[in-house]
Amino acid sequence: MTEHQARKLASLTTPVLLIALLTAFVLLIGAFGDRSLGRMAAETLIRVTLVVGFWIFAGNSGVISFGHAAFACVGAYVSAWATLKPAMKSLLLPGLPDWVAQAEWHVLPAAVVAGVVAALVALLAGAAILRLSGIAASIASFAFLAMVNTIWSNWTPVTGGTSSVVGLARYVTPWVGLGWAAFAILVAAIYGASASGLALRATREDEVAASASGIDRYRHRLAAFTVSAFFCGVGGALMGHFIGVINPDGFYLSLTFLMLAMLVVGGIGSLSGAVVGVLVVSIAVEGLVRLEKGVTLGATQFALPAGSQEILIGLAMILVLIFRPAGLLAGRDLILPAAWVAGRAKTPK
């Protein structure tokens, strides 16, 4: 085996390791955690789906998009439209066309369609937004997010407007979340290793050199944007079916920044960074929330003052950025050593 082949093989171990990490996380919490920790695990895995989806575009292209929460919003509502009971829909969402109002799908095809519709929206929006470069593209994606939010908050007959839509089947267990997160990680790894993924990363490193080498930046960005939106759409649908209630406000600035923060804390440069960022931030938040509720240490009851969780997380984020500016993983991926992989590959011979 050549060294190149060994490296390529080794890079394929990344998704396997990440999925194993997440599986261990779910098993651990299943074995030792209470119901509320189980909820936290499911939520974390949904976030992995969202953030890995986000990474497919932002990580490979280096362009920060603020619009991905909008795809989650679209996905959540598409799944609600497809799965809610018709009686509920005629009550809450009287403006839906008949064939949608009558639909009562199974949750799995609904999640897939949620992703597909989000991807289509991304294809259309991206066709315009991605013509711009750098910060202008970021701002245009921001304007896109604000547009979607305004439309969703006011298109009352179809979206319920600012009023939450309730009654979504709450089927998202940690295992469902794990399934989608694993799928997202696989696709992200495959895309990253594909010709389009490599070309896109080339434009991230040096735009001018890449275009001089004949890379069509626009086309690859649009492809990544669309794939990326698929997983954000699915993640949004899962989020809706996790809480049982959706509202346009839940898919706006706070989600955008949560996703960004997780990505940056873990390190935007690598897929492992995205996954680790989600895990670290989610676990830290949960820990602080529990500290706020109070823990008994020896004979003393100790509790953080209410509201300190957000402050401490904010400070922690700033510290991570100062001391690990490229994120915790600093662009590296979790991989098995190439030599070891090569050795393994040889032994059967």
Add this chain to the structure above:
Amino acid sequence: MKHLTLGAAIFAALATPVMADDITVGFAIAKSGWMEAYDTPAATAAKIRIDEINAAGGLLGKQIKWIEADTRTDRAEAAKAGLEMVDQGAQMMVVSCDYDFGSPAALVAEGEGMNSFFLCAEDVKAGIQGVGPNAFSASVLAPVQGATMAEWSYNKRAARKAYVLEDTFIEYNKGICTGFDWMFPRLEGAEIVGRDTFKNDDASIASQITRIKALPQEPDVIMLCSVMPGAAAAVRQIRAAGINSLILNGSAVDGSYWLDATPDLSGFVVPVQGSIYGDDPRPEVEAFNVAYEKATGARPASQYAYPGYVLIDLWAKAVERAGTVDGAAVTAELEKMKDEPTAFGPRSFSSELHHQNTALMQIIEITNGKPGRVDEWRISEPVPMDVLITK
């Protein structure tokens, strides 16, 4: 030895979280984040009623015990708080004031077949039509507030020409306007002469005001469907522009804490469930205000403490009648309530509606910066179901 006793005490505290013969009410409410300011007063009122019931011998011969979890003004955390309450043995769930933030926890209760009460939700979906068959709210629906303003101002202030200014920020605002839009045009000779929208966080509503000023004649009343802080900002800008129409609003802007925004404000009217200003004609209301002050050190800042008191009152009565805390049985008893007397006026539930579609409301008017009760009003007919639903 000392350590041993301490350890034993901790163990005892952990091992018996809930006494078997208590009735446990779980509060999944915001104790941090911006909803906290709305949830805490109503939850405090609910606990006052619990203490009263316990002092009078309890419920079904048992003491009521309460436990609580923080929703952090976050939907996902609300669902978790609901689960935590169930795990700790809650038999009834009290959830956040607002429909949007309360429903995740209410859905958890619904999943367990438990009753849930919103602290003060005023959207019809915080009940059968949304959350499910065992969810209730003890407050008065937003459209009732809007309709009350329409009929009262027509009858008592000769309002004939109205202007509607709607803040599209939250569903509550839209509900107020829905009620007003339904009632006002039905009244003989009354007409809505114009309408406009704004957003709660608009830095300025100058162009909306310009549109009002362009009317051939100043409207008799302006129905302002908004909440804080946008409502105070809108009132300040309307008065600063020299528009002197009577301004109507919903219960959400009750309280005198915001009046500094428009010093010497006059001609501003809101409907409320009871007066916090010490001038309510019903002695029970003032007795509650005093009890609240004793418990917290201050009188209620707005009427939104009251629904918390009412909800425990109604639920306890239904439990007493059903002889159990089982969700379905208590729901059946609650649905039999027709003009059930409470300290804050009669309340009714039915198998179609777990809210108040009509209510006796106190009218509070602000004159020269001083709020006071001027009247009371009950709309001539309940707001019909199709108006409540097709907003």
Add this chain to the structure above:
Amino acid sequence: MTLQLLFDALSLGGIYAIAALGIALIFGVMKLVNFAHGQFIAFAVFALIVPSTDAVAVMGLGAAPALVLVPALLAVGAGLAVASEYLVFRPLRNASPVALMVASFALGVVIQNVLLVFYGGRPKAISLWPDLGKPVQLLGAEVPMLQIIVICAVLLVLALLALMLKRSRIGLEMRAAAEDFGMARLLGVRANAVIAGAFALSGALAATVALVLVAQTGVADVRMGGQIMLIAFIATVVGGMGSLPGAVAAGFAIGAASVALQAALPIEARPFRDAFLYGLVILVLLLRPQGLFASASAKPRV
């Protein structure tokens, strides 16, 4: 009517322009998109009142006479901004723009939650200069006194700032830094002083927005800076990142577009006003990707 609309557009656009300027100044010198600017505004608003979670606000600094209040509040804003520069952004001087942006967002979260802890989540009323709430006759239009003051204040701030940037040494250095920071440093511009100066100015501009907002609305809310920051942020880009006159012009343009849309749209479409506004922004960017007034440094060079 049309004259009235002009005043409306000027007063709304003026607020956006000052906020956009606050963001553009910092972007110009260190390529930081400062998401904490909205919280700088909220902080300055709350600095007017005594910290307490009670429903009724007690005026602290806000009770002082205007001659003391205005400079003091500007100093509060500037102080907060300089402190955040020193504690958060200086150690991040060489980080990527994305990391800077996320750090500023985290800072915003911290400031907002600190305000929540000290002041509670309930919006509060502030009676600042109540005498301004009277309409006056001007050129045949009845204009609220507030609006005139807002417009005058905005113009005054812009004039003072222009003067400072044109005439003082630090102003010259700031303009040079905004054009091309690397080159400016090579030519002897003091980086720390310029960046601290830009933050101080930006914080003072945030305090100005806070004062105008409070005078206009009479309320304080922890979430109040957010919407203005978003618009200002967009104005900064539409105006051409880093171009100071561009930010001002775009701020006024967005204010005017918002007022015009509110006036022209039919009632059914008016709740969607902001969707149209953001659509326009995307359109402008597509037609002029470098913004209306591109600064020389905005184009990546090879």
